[in-house]
Amino acid sequence: GAVVSQHPSWVICKSGTSVKIECRSLDFQATTMFWYRQFPKQSLMLMATSNEGSKATYEQGVEKDKFLINHASLTLSTLTVTSAHPEDSSFYICSATGELTEAFFGQGTRLTVV
Amino acid sequence: GNSVTQMEGPVTLSEEAFLTINCTYTATGYPSLFWYVQYPGEGLQLLLKATKADDKGSNKGFEATYRKETTSFHLEKGSVQVSDSAVYFCALFNQAGTALIFGKGTTLSVSS
Numbered sequence: 379g380a381v382v383s384q385h386p387s388w389v390i391c392k393s394g395t396s397v398k399i400e401c402r403s404l405d406f407q408a409t410t411m412f413w414y415r416q417f418p419k420q421s422l423m424l425m426a427t428s429n430e431g432s433k434a435t436y437e438q439g440v441e442k443d444k445f446l447i448n449h450a451s452l453t454l455s456t457l458t459v460t461s462a463h464p465e466d467s468s469f470y471i472c473s474a475t476g477e478l479t480e481a482f483f484g485q486g487t488r489l490t491v492v
Numbered sequence: 493g494n495s496v497t498q499m500e501g502p503v504t505l506s507e508e509a510f511l512t513i514n515c516t517y518t519a520t521g522y523p524s525l526f527w528y529v530q531y532p533g534e535g536l537q538l539l540l541k542a543t544k545a546d547d548k549g550s551n552k553g554f555e556a557t558y559r560k561e562t563t564s565f566h567l568e569k570g571s572v573q574v575s576d577s578a579v580y581f582c583a584l585f586n587q588a589g590t591a592l593i594f595g596k597g598t599t600l601s602v603s604s
Contacts, residue, residue, distance in 0.1 A: 471535060
């Protein structure tokens with residue numbers, strides 16, 4: 379199957395700093411990327427959907443100024459958590475889709491804000 | 493709108509028991525349906541999929557059949573193993589390719 383690489387796998391940052399998470403499709407062109415957040419023992423919450431070259435569509439309740447999403451190319455989308463706080467600590471997962479009727483997931487990023 | 497409802501867990505079974513995890517969906521048109529598995533401390537892995545009505549997805553002994561008439565995609569395995577302990581997510585990808593929706597996940601614990 380297709381490969382989606384998410385980086386970093388884990389990151390610890392100080393409160394008030396910003397963190398960037400990258401999601402790359404390695405062997406296909408990802409026209410759409412989804413960003414999810416997963417809390418412990420809970421399901422995946424869709425944060426936003428991004429299409430290459432256009433602004434991301436955010437789900438209700440997700441602060442677009444805090445979670446900046448950029449999908450500048452068909453192989454790369456980034457999620458930047460700005461001015462991170464401890465309540466932003468979570469597991470963030472990206473998913474990419476192309477021409478296939480299937481979504482491929484990154485490995486996830488464990489963010490801890492101290 | 494699109495939605496996925498799966499049975500709540502946790503599901504606790506003994507090794508070699510039969511497993512069923514129910515999943516029903518709401519969607520317009522003909523979505524693709526998936527089961528994903530998440531092992532402790534890891535990301536999501538595709539377990540199986542079905543892209544049209546009456547398709548049966550299968551992998552590692554797990555099976556699920558896309559039932560359009562009952563809007564269901566129940567996951568089954570005839571004999572579970574301890575290594576199957578994980579969280580299982582049912583998901584749909586809408587026909588337009590604009591929404592990937594997950595159920596809440598079902599935790600499976602298998603003991604020897």
